[in-house]
Amino acid sequence: xxxxxxxxxxxxxxxxxxxxxxxxxxxxxxxxxxxxxxxxxxxxxxxxxxxxxxxxxxxxxxxxxxxxxxxxxxxxxxxxxxxxxxxxxxxxxxxxxxxxxxxxxxxxxxxxxxxxxxxxxxxxxxxxxxxxxxxxxxxxxxxxxxxxxxxxxxxxxxxxxxxxxxxxxxxxxxxxxxxxxxxxxxxxxxxxxxxxxx
Amino acid sequence: xxxxxxxxxxxxxxxxxxxxxxxxxxxxxxxxxxxxxxxxxxxxxxxxxxxxxxxxxxxxxxxxxxxxxxxxxxxxxxxxxxxxxxxxxxxxxxxxxxxxxxxxxxxxxxxxxxxxxxxxxxxxxxxxxxxxxxxxxxxxxxxxxxxxxxxxxxxxxxxxxxxxxxxxxxxxxxxxxxxxxxxxxxxxxxxxxxxxxx
Amino acid sequence: xxxxxxxxxxxxxxxxxxxxxxxxxxxxxxxxxxxxxxxxxxxxxxxxxxxxxxxxxxxxxxxxxxxxxxxxxxxxxxxxxxxxxxxxxxxxxxxxxxxxxxxxxxxxxxxxxxxxxxxxxxxxxxxxxxxxxxxxxxxxxxxxxxxxxxxxxxxxxxxxxxxxxxxxxxxxxxxxxxxxxxxxxxxxxxxxxxxxxx
Amino acid sequence: xxxxxxxxxxxxxxxxxxxxxxxxxxxxxxxxxxxxxxxxxxxxxxxxxxxxxxxxxxxxxxxxxxxxxxxxxxxxxxxxxxxxxxxxxxxxxxxxxxxxxxxxxxxxxxxxxxxxxxxxxxxxxxxxxxxxxxxxxxxxxxxxxxxxxxxxxxxxxxxxxxxxxxxxxxxxxxxxxxxxxxxxxxxxxxxxxxxxxx
DNA sequence: AGTTAATCGAGACGGTACGTCATGTCTTTGT
DNA sequence: ACAAAGACATGACGTACCGTCTCGATTAACT
Numbered sequence: 001x002x003x004x005x006x007x008x009x010x011x012x013x014x015x016x017x018x019x020x021x022x023x024x025x026x027x028x029x030x031x032x033x034x035x036x037x038x039x040x041x042x043x044x045x046x047x048x049x050x051x052x053x054x055x056x057x058x059x060x061x062x063x064x065x066x067x068x069x070x071x072x073x074x075x076x077x078x079x080x081x082x083x084x085x086x087x088x089x090x091x092x093x094x095x096x097x098x099x100x101x102x103x104x105x106x107x108x109x110x111x112x113x114x115x116x117x118x119x120x121x122x123x124x125x126x127x128x129x130x131x132x133x134x135x136x137x138x139x140x141x142x143x144x145x146x147x148x149x150x151x152x153x154x155x156x157x158x159x160x161x162x163x164x165x166x167x168x169x170x171x172x173x174x175x176x177x178x179x180x181x182x183x184x185x186x187x188x189x190x191x192x193x194x195x196x197x198x
Numbered sequence: 199x200x201x202x203x204x205x206x207x208x209x210x211x212x213x214x215x216x217x218x219x220x221x222x223x224x225x226x227x228x229x230x231x232x233x234x235x236x237x238x239x240x241x242x243x244x245x246x247x248x249x250x251x252x253x254x255x256x257x258x259x260x261x262x263x264x265x266x267x268x269x270x271x272x273x274x275x276x277x278x279x280x281x282x283x284x285x286x287x288x289x290x291x292x293x294x295x296x297x298x299x300x301x302x303x304x305x306x307x308x309x310x311x312x313x314x315x316x317x318x319x320x321x322x323x324x325x326x327x328x329x330x331x332x333x334x335x336x337x338x339x340x341x342x343x344x345x346x347x348x349x350x351x352x353x354x355x356x357x358x359x360x361x362x363x364x365x366x367x368x369x370x371x372x373x374x375x376x377x378x379x380x381x382x383x384x385x386x387x388x389x390x391x392x393x394x395x396x
Numbered sequence: 397x398x399x400x401x402x403x404x405x406x407x408x409x410x411x412x413x414x415x416x417x418x419x420x421x422x423x424x425x426x427x428x429x430x431x432x433x434x435x436x437x438x439x440x441x442x443x444x445x446x447x448x449x450x451x452x453x454x455x456x457x458x459x460x461x462x463x464x465x466x467x468x469x470x471x472x473x474x475x476x477x478x479x480x481x482x483x484x485x486x487x488x489x490x491x492x493x494x495x496x497x498x499x500x501x502x503x504x505x506x507x508x509x510x511x512x513x514x515x516x517x518x519x520x521x522x523x524x525x526x527x528x529x530x531x532x533x534x535x536x537x538x539x540x541x542x543x544x545x546x547x548x549x550x551x552x553x554x555x556x557x558x559x560x561x562x563x564x565x566x567x568x569x570x571x572x573x574x575x576x577x578x579x580x581x582x583x584x585x586x587x588x589x590x591x592x593x594x
Numbered sequence: 595x596x597x598x599x600x601x602x603x604x605x606x607x608x609x610x611x612x613x614x615x616x617x618x619x620x621x622x623x624x625x626x627x628x629x630x631x632x633x634x635x636x637x638x639x640x641x642x643x644x645x646x647x648x649x650x651x652x653x654x655x656x657x658x659x660x661x662x663x664x665x666x667x668x669x670x671x672x673x674x675x676x677x678x679x680x681x682x683x684x685x686x687x688x689x690x691x692x693x694x695x696x697x698x699x700x701x702x703x704x705x706x707x708x709x710x711x712x713x714x715x716x717x718x719x720x721x722x723x724x725x726x727x728x729x730x731x732x733x734x735x736x737x738x739x740x741x742x743x744x745x746x747x748x749x750x751x752x753x754x755x756x757x758x759x760x761x762x763x764x765x766x767x768x769x770x771x772x773x774x775x776x777x778x779x780x781x782x783x784x785x786x787x788x789x790x791x792x
Numbered sequence: 793a794g795t796t797a798a799t800c801g802a803g804a805c806g807g808t809a810c811g812t813c814a815t816g817t818c819t820t821t822g823t
Numbered sequence: 824a825c826a827a828a829g830a831c832a833t834g835a836c837g838t839a840c841c842g843t844c845t846c847g848a849t850t851a852a853c854t
Binding site for chain 5: 009017020046050051052053054055058
């Protein structure tokens with residue numbers, strides 16, 4: 001999250017200036033962290049990045065686009081592969097929660113979801129992105145399926161949906177600090193069901 | 199969603215005028231339906247309700263408070279009690295989704311969640327409300343537990359959380375039209391687990 | 397400038413409550429002194445007087461009427477009668493300036509003049525009042541005329557107008573601290589003219 | 595007092611748009627003439643000028659600043675130079691009164707004075723302006739002094755103050771229609787005094 | 793080498809909404 | 824009948840952002 005350079009950036013000719021783009025993305029992240037989604041305005045980002053508003057609008061047509069790029073630029077969360085589905089899922093959720101908690105990505109993703117509720121293009125972009133991410137989760141499940149850890153008639157997409165839903169809601173309601181025990185419960189219920197008599 | 203009366207409402211003395219309150223809540227709902235969350239402003243509501251902005255601010259300190267009351271004013275979704283957990287949960291989710299789809303309450307609740315991402319008081323209000331609603335879901339589960347339909351060591355709160363999470367995410371990603379089969383899958387996975395070998 | 401009573405005044409039945417009237421006039425004066433004309437609102441007066449706004453509106457149809465009564469309630473400025481016109485006029489102006497400076501009446505009268513610029517009824521009330529006051533000044537001059545101190549063809553109304561004009565402008569431009577020497581100059585110029593060779 | 599152009603004015607880059615400034619000043623004048631000082635609000639001016647409120651606030655920090663510029667923009671009143679002080683002063687006052695009566699400048703200046711009673715910055719701006727204008731009047735008197743028309747020990751500033759006072763009060767009390775005879779009386783009294791026995 | 797064209801920062805523009813304040817009217821309740 | 828209390832519709836206040844526009848400068852790419 002580098003600060004804006006002391007000296008003004010100039011145009012580098014008839015092409016996009018990567019320094020400006022970086023400065024804008026850095027600034028967007030910083031503003032989001034410091035002022036939250038409520039204080040996240042193009043105006044504020046431009047001020048922080050020492051950039052002109054049109055420069056932002058030229059490259060990111062909406063707040064959502066900017067948020068999305070900020071989110072995508074960040075380090076990916078680790079998807080464990082322990083060979084056991086329960087450990088993979090618990091590990092994935094724990095990693096995801098701590099990643100969201102400890103970096104700015106939680107704020108960014110929350111904002112993105114919020115933005116998508118009023119901006120149709122944001123909703124589409126988010127759907128695209130979430131589709132891609134969910135594929136990863138699905139892979140965990142499909143790996144387990146291949147290993148015979150889950151029944152053959154299980155629909156991995158639905159399971160992945162459930163897992164993602166749990167994560168989203170905890171993000172949106174500020175409950176990213178759940179103890180491992182709770183998360184493990186969720187995963188166990190999912191794997192073994194809640195009905196008695198196994 | 200009655201229209202504002204033709205003749206201006208006057209004060210009815212030194213106490214709250216219920217006609218105004220109704221007109222404002224009606225207008226809030228109408229604005230949300232017609233212009234979406236993006237177009238939902240106190241100004242717009244005041245205009246639509248032929249009410250003064252101060253009247254709105256007097257009774258609802260924030261957009262969130264207004265949204266919450268609009269949501270709470272609406273008919274409750276039916277919580278079925280069939281005697282079988284699977285049917286109860288499938289029925290509940292189907293009822294909830296169609297309620298959200300077919301009345302304005304889906305839009306309202308989405309907006310409320312979005313608002314909670316930038317307004318701390320909205321977040322608290324939502325948490326309170328969600329806590330209350332989740333208690334209902336928990337009851338379904340506790341009833342089943344009492345009937346012996348689920349294992350005695352299952353934590354109903356966690357299960358209710360999972361169910362609510364699924365509902366929220368489908369609301370937020372505009373997927374309230376899931377076929378019953380999909381919802382039934384979710385409920386089955388939850389009840390019987392996804393692992394093989396029962 | 398008594399403070400509002402600690403305990404709420406009750407209605408005394410179907411007639412004007414003089415305590416309320418006094419409390420309102422006191423409050424009006426206090427508000428004007430403390431917050432200036434800019435902060436002088438019916439709202440503020442009502443708050444300060446612990447009175448309802450309708451109570452004020454019932455008895456004083458406009459801010460101007462209230463201001464006027466506040467002004468009229470105050471002690472009159474002394475109009476000296478020394479037997480010499482110059483001393484009378486200098487004394488009158490000095491008394492008037494110090495009265496305006498040292499009591500709240502300067503603020504009140506300024507406000508009244510300002511109010512009269514946007515409120516026609518205030519303008520009329522002020523014209524009436526000023527007419528009455530100017531009669532006093534005219535008397536000083538007519539006394540002098542009777543004594544033979546001024547020429548017989550002099551129009552006392554015009555002279556009084558000139559004197560009042562000087563006073564008004566110094567009030568309106570915050571120059572009530574003129575030294576006696578300056579005021580004496582004004583009076584001398586008026587009495588003996590500025591042309592040479594008397 | 596031209597009307598706003600049919601087509602919306604756009605920004606002309608990162609500098610002040612003189613068209614907007616003109617439109618705003620025109621609108622301010624028009625609003626003042628049509629609705630009076632009571633109806634003179636920044637909102638109304640913005641509406642009339644088809645300008646955004648922030649554009650007005652950007653360039654004129656207060657109503658007073660706007661009023662002042664409207665006033666200063668107007669044609670100056672002629673200051674005659676006939677070689678005789680009496681004619682100069684009578685002519686000046688007659689010109690000033692008819693200028694105030696027949697153009698909007700009377701309303702504007704009245705408003706400015708009223709505004710100065712509640713807004714300290716307006717008071718300062720008015721004092722500055724009045725200081726400058728009074729210098730002109732003083733020049734008339736100093737010219738006469740140089741010609742020997744008035745005594746050498748006369749203070750021109752005090753005389754100018756008296757003349758301006760007379761003009762202000764007639765403006766503020768809506769008496770700009772005085773016949774020349776009355777004004778000539780005032781000037782004569784001032785020049786030759788009101789005491790008998792010349 | 794000179795010209796063209798895209799980009800940069802800056803910031804003004806017409807707007808909309810914000811949340812607050814005062815206006816003058818109204819009604820109920822309590823003397 | 825009147826006082827008090829305070830809600831009401833209205834509309835202005837001054838501020839923050841919105842997304843668009845035009846500038847003057849800078850510089851790469853194309854004559």
